[in-house]
Amino acid sequence: MKNDNFSENSQFSESKKVIISILFGLSGFTGSYFSFHYMVEDFSVTIVWSFLFPLLITQAYGWKYGLLAGTLGLGAAHCFLLWPNNGYANIVNFINITLWFVFHGFMAQIRAKKQSFWNNPLVAYFYFALFYAVFTRLLFPVAFSFNPPPIWFKEVQLSIPVDILNRIILKSVITMFLALIFAVTLFKMNGVKKIFGLKPGKESKYNGRIVLASISGGLVIWYVYIILNCILIDFNFPAGLFIIHKPHQIIALLVFISSASFIGYFLSNYMETLLLTQSQLITKSAVLETQLESANSGILAVSNEQEILIANKKFYEIWNIPEELWNTKDDAIILNFGLSQLRNPGEFVNKVNYLYSNKDEISNDEFTFSDGRVFHRYSAPLIDKNKRHLGRIWFFTDMTQNIRMQQIIIQSEKMQTVGNLASGMAHEINNPLGAILQGAQNTLRRLSPDNEANIQTAQECGTEIGIINKYLEERNIIKYLEGIRTSAIRASNIVANLLNFTKTSDYKFQHDDINLILQNALNVVMNDRELKEKYNSSEIEIIKDFNDSLPMININSNEIEQVFINIIKNSVQSFAKSGTEIKKIIQLRTETLDDSITIIIEDNGCGMEENIKYKAFEPFYTTRTVGTGTGLGLSTAYFIINKNHNGSIELHSEPGKGTKVVMHLPV
Structure with missing residues (x-):
């Protein structure tokens, strides 16, 4: 899940984000004056709740703006206001808190690209807590050794006991962690995001109610604790209900509120993940539904119990299934209805039964409807990612047009081959055919009784052309010659058609x-x-x-x-x-x-x-x-x-x- 709480997603300009960062830093600095102070035995504890203002900036805009809030906005300078007697040690504390803001902003930028367990703000805090403890433990004593500063509060500490330093480190780590819990929990609320010009996410629409309910629940439980404490321990009921000042009461308040915030944070995270997953499932479902209905193939999915899981409209149209049967889940009803439309229903149903009996079988074949439509049938087992066999899926693809196109291509190639052959044959046949036709026509012309040259030549040979013609007619020779001429003309026409068949016309378009x-x-x-x-x-x-x-x-x-x-x-x-x-x-x-x-x-x-x-x-x-x-x-x-x-x-x-x-x- 991508983090949408980041600078590039803000609707505000750079200058406006700079101003907001400085103002929130100043709010943190000013708010530190109203921090919670209480004593545990002889040790003073201060809870700087106002850390959350600069932390909100780092979470909204990243490390650069967190640096602005901590430095120019003085968000990390609270130590100079609260503990002036620390002297140079406050500089170490200032650097520590500034680095904390920078670190948290940097982790927010990493989460914006890809979230993981290791860059979760509460998990990542422990990296910084380790650094903070080591850094403070090493440099605090050194800083105290340089006291007093020349232009500073004169009553400064010149050293710090190790046990006190250790408790300060522990107190600071806990205080900073509590502030971080409040900050990340508040940032789950869409109303807080809007303050920074961030667009609220749809998956976080319930976060505000979850956080408020969690904190309210924590307050109720805490006050129940106060009531029980007044009745059973302090014996000051009901007056004690309105006087809340003892350290254990303050500690209880912090424990319950921080625990409630912690719960609210994880509940809102869970709800975001749930809503995002739901949104993704709805989107995927819509995409799959669109793909299913826009597919050129009829698609049918059947469970192991031969119950229809899903079928697209194309499937019902291919099989001419009436609409009143579209809602039936019984695969047998649809199968029986479709068999009557096939040329070979027996072969079809035998293959279906075989595939249902052999669950792992994959099949590719073709079948023909009675109306001449040819379909490709593909069937495969329906298996989920855990390798569980859920049923069988069928795809029915109309191949009629493809087969026709293949036939046209084959026919075109065949025609081209025949055309080339016919062209060559026509030219080869044309020459001897011309000689035959010419010979037959010349023979008939030289036997014609109406031709003067024929009459004269016959007389020179001592006979008459009429006698010759009579003989030829009696012996059907003239008829044979006419047959040769007619057949030659017919063959010539066929050759002419062949040539016209293969050549591109010379006519202009x-x-x-x-x-x-x-x-x-x-x-x-x-x-x-x-x-x-x-x-x-x-x-x-x-x-x-x-x-x-x-x-x-x-x-x-x-x-x-x-x-x-x-x-x-x-x-x-x-x-x-x-x-x-x-x-x-x-x-x-x-x-x-x-x-x-x-x-x-x-x-x-x-x-x-x-x-x-x-x-x-x-x-x-x-x-x-x-x-x-x-x-x-x-x-x-x-x-x-x-x-x-x-x-x-x-x-x-x-x-x-x-x-x-x-x-x-x-x-």
């Missing part, structure tokens, strides 16, 4: 309207004659939800339109396998999300199986019959969106429910 491009793509698809005849596209209901406040976006409009056309075509074609009983719907939506524009194309067609969805972006992968699709539509869209426009494209699909393609383009 410009700011354009996504809504307009999406509408144009829709018009192209819905007016496609082939789609109308094969897939009855005119029967499909189109639902448009365009955000009219979308900003213009810097894109290659031709490429983006091609992406939209490919995806809308796929949606139209998906209804071929979905049956005729459903109402065919394609939804087009645009919206803004953070610093991007989101385009969503969704249908309620046949959907895709998980293994098909995973391969959908791969080049040449198609579920259509041979010759009806190249398998480059979605892969081209992937490259255009991700590579050329630094966006992203996601595919969500369930068999029998439809497919949703979500595209994000940066603004």
Whole structure:
């Protein structure tokens, strides 16, 4: 616990602290004139209660201000006022008391940094008491030997008996200790701290009442002692209750008050520690509660008796637990409710039972909900600092998005590899393919009956071009040549698509309207004659939800339109396998999300199986019959969106429910 009673924490200026220090020193000096004097046998005892004024300064501001209070404030000069006949010995006493103030202030500064048993003011006093006893025992006789001083009180002592000196040392040590008890006890009170411009601590709010109650209790006990003394010993009851002057009565008062102050000091220390600990626990609890509720994982702690100790809101949300069950402590109820949502509940509950049976086991695994969400499950024993096993803690972290991102990264790397391979293959295939196509076209052209050069050459060879053509047609040679030409053209188109698939477009980017491009793509698809005849596209209901406040976006409009056309075509074609009983719907939506524009194309067609969805972006992968699709539509869209426009494209699909393609383009 850090000491907040220190100079740097005072609201007062340096000059004000200097003035207060000097005034409190003067108060100590003046107050010493009213010290308690009483006789024990033939020995005079003086209790200098006013020591506490400079001591308060040292505790509030540190050793420098304690030095000011003791010297300029004369707080350590009481000996010159009370015992002028000591002569030079008073200088020794003055130095001793000044050093005491400095020492106590120095220890206060150390406590301000870090408190410990050894720098406690009452414990540390014994270090100084030892120094004081040795210092006084050695120098007092020497100082007396120089008496009398030339300009001093003439009736001074020229020596001091050893037994008297020893009793003076003992009396001073006790007196200083009592003053210190009062000073540190008073400083526990917030009202006293305010005098020195110190901010009271929250943990010391009860100290004033504790100290006052302790001192009041000491006074009550002391007065009970006075009453009993009057009745049983002095036999002067009730008159003796109002005449308190005997040494044993004064000593009893000092004993009871100092004891009460001592008790008040330690009680207030205990209460400060208790309140500080309570405050720290409340703070830690609030921090832990905040961390618990702000965690991305669902957290559940269960006792050895399988009673829920704590669970955050995220946990209940992950498992879709209704709010009426949030207060239940029975882990079995929550477990049974959650099992119905899992793809493999048997495997899940077996692992739970195994971990509850093997208390020291640590587990990391994954499980899947019926809705496709994938979660990482971490479980470890709940053990306190004394190695006691309290139960088990569970963490449930949603890995669905991470897995999707991993799949996207893998897909991107795969697409990049395939793209590089496709580019090389396309260039290698293009040359022989060109020769095949050119040869087929030239052959058909030189067999054409309409070409004059062909007619003349046939006549020169003693035949007619018509006879040659008739032979070729009868033998299906013309048909074969047409097939070669058509296949070569188709192969050439595929090669062209491959090259377009892998290269960055040469078109310049410009700011354009996504809504307009999406509408144009829709018009192209819905007016496609082939789609109308094969897939009855005119029967499909189109639902448009365009955000009219979308900003213009810097894109290659031709490429983006091609992406939209490919995806809308796929949606139209998906209804071929979905049956005729459903109402065919394609939804087009645009919206803004953070610093991007989101385009969503969704249908309620046949959907895709998980293994098909995973391969959908791969080049040449198609579920259509041979010759009806190249398998480059979605892969081209992937490259255009991700590579050329630094966006992203996601595919969500369930068999029998439809497919949703979500595209994000940066603004």
